Amino acid sequence: MATDPHRPQVTLRTLADQLGLHVSTVSRVLHAKPDEGRRAASPATIARVRELADRLGYQPNPHATSLRTQRSNLVGVLVPRLSDLVLATIYEGIEEAASERALSTFVTNTRDQPRLQREHTEMVLARRVDGMIFGDAHADGAFLTETAARGVPFVLVSRHVADHVAVTCDDRLGGRLAAEHLLSLGHRRMAVLAGEPYASTGIDRTAGFVEACREAGVTVRPEHVVHSPFDAAGGRAATERLLALPGPAPTAIFAANDFAAIGAMGALRDHGRQVGSDVAVMGFNDTPLAAELPVPLTSVRSPMHEMGRRALELLARLIAGEPAESERLIPTLKVRASTTG
């Protein structure tokens, strides 16, 4: 515990002794605003306590408080990886909302590996967090069902699964927006970089896309739906596979993620195809990079930061014992040169 050797920790006792009061009195004065605060001490005493407390810079010891109250004001957050801009941005929202509520967060990367999900969940629970946020839910949901059975309050973010409370983007709608945009440009032969098969984000985006195409009488060929990691290398590799298929190449590619889209652009260029004119490319999330690329990327904007905030707020509600319902935030289309030439 980092302490200034010159300025020893000031505790309730320090204050109490110096004021000639009992620690319990000081505690009540400093602690309770509403009912008890009033009757805990006389206005004069309250003033004296407050004055000394902030003159000495009193800070309650959170470990003592947690020990006594059985509440830690700590939240654990699991994400696949923070170096994924999408998750990092979501986490920023979580952290922002948390610090407004005087909650602190532990974040950790699970790289979407079940073993790490379990291990890190245990580590986080061992720290006695009040609740958790999972950004790495897998479609099978087995682990989360167990966790729920343990009575730990938690919220999912970005991905959803089963009936667990989740804050997501309306990914299905996002997929539809993408399809409608490309259809309106006249595309009829389209491919999808669908992301990881266990992530509801990719699944829903793909489903929405395919569905909207079908409604417009356009079929997306099954072999034109390829899974890939949500990053540039994954997008590039998947696009190479697409281009290697027999038959006419797609005229448009919808990537379930901006980074995969960037990888796709690279692969296309390697094959001498001009993005925007020869082939349309779309991404998802509208990361800040999208607009600044040499060929600006059309993307479906998802409210990542806001999802993080909402997830924390729902969790706070669950922790307080109140009910909470899943939320689906609305995505919007951002059209740029990668589809319009």
Add this chain to the structure above:
Amino acid sequence: MATDPHRPQVTLRTLADQLGLHVSTVSRVLHAKPDEGRRAASPATIARVRELADRLGYQPNPHATSLRTQRSNLVGVLVPRLSDLVLATIYEGIEEAASERALSTFVTNTRDQPRLQREHTEMVLARRVDGMIFGDAHADGAFLTETAARGVPFVLVSRHVADHVAVTCDDRLGGRLAAEHLLSLGHRRMAVLAGEPYASTGIDRTAGFVEACREAGVTVRPEHVVHSPFDAAGGRAATERLLALPGPAPTAIFAANDFAAIGAMGALRDHGRQVGSDVAVMGFNDTPLAAELPVPLTSVRSPMHEMGRRALELLARLIAGEPAESERLIPTLKVRASTTG
């Protein structure tokens, strides 16, 4: 505190009562390997204690431990923003090393704003962390000097300032590598996107670059060194300013950051310049995106993950009261098409 209603918390008392031992005995058995462990109980008792402990899944309450021992095994980490891939990657290294040592970390974004740096430092210290890692050091260093005076152990990462213990990339060397590469390609009129003026990273990279040029008899015109945020939008804007200058435009641009380089590529394209053939562009950090871009980006690779790990390890040393010295990790050049056409 998330607790299973069906499986109430198991404490030392639970174990002690069930074994007919005193809590202190159980504590010693579970706690101390080296000296005390031996003499704390008979081998038979030790076995009984261990068996029950992990049958019931005993987990020591960290708040109680911290309260008693005055050590929290918590570390606070401040970064400008986690949505900056560079910092996110550094943090991944920190977190990885931390969890190997059973330390937990709080990360928070300060957006390089002094007010938030102070506020978040206070919040983190109020949580009684054992030490801190700053990834957002400002060149003036005033705040850190104060913090050091408070007796808080800390380490800087990525940026350095004054004599505080820091783990950085050898940015000056990185700048030299960039200059030597571009010089070897025959460039004589070069510009630098220098990053934020308060970040030692940008300062040193620029200094190394300019220095190596001077040694080669090439002058970098002062107006060709422009500051900009470390992101794509910043790089684009800075490049626009460069291109608006009177006189012949630079034939090569060295950006102190890959994202700024991407923005530069966008701006150049807008002006009808081909990256790689008309103009060379280099970045810094060699983020995973660099190799996958439509025009793959030449970059100076910095060991971001490793910097994070080392920073945590140095901090652990400081916390243990041992001395620690600053480290400068070596960058390497990655040549790609953005400079070689």
Add this chain to the structure above:
DNA sequence: GCGGTTTGGCCAATCGATTGGGCCAATCGA
């Protein structure tokens, strides 16, 4: 068989804050 050392464990204080209950004196109501 005796003093001395181990062995094996128990006792109790302590870390800092919270909180249900008490207790005394002043004030109030009738």
Add this chain to the structure above:
DNA sequence: TCGATTGGCCCAATCGATTGGCCAAACCGC
């Protein structure tokens, strides 16, 4: 005037783990 409030504060138990002391029995050598 006297009992009932209530304002203002103190007491002490408690949360769970750690740790310096202490103590009784067993064991040792001679």
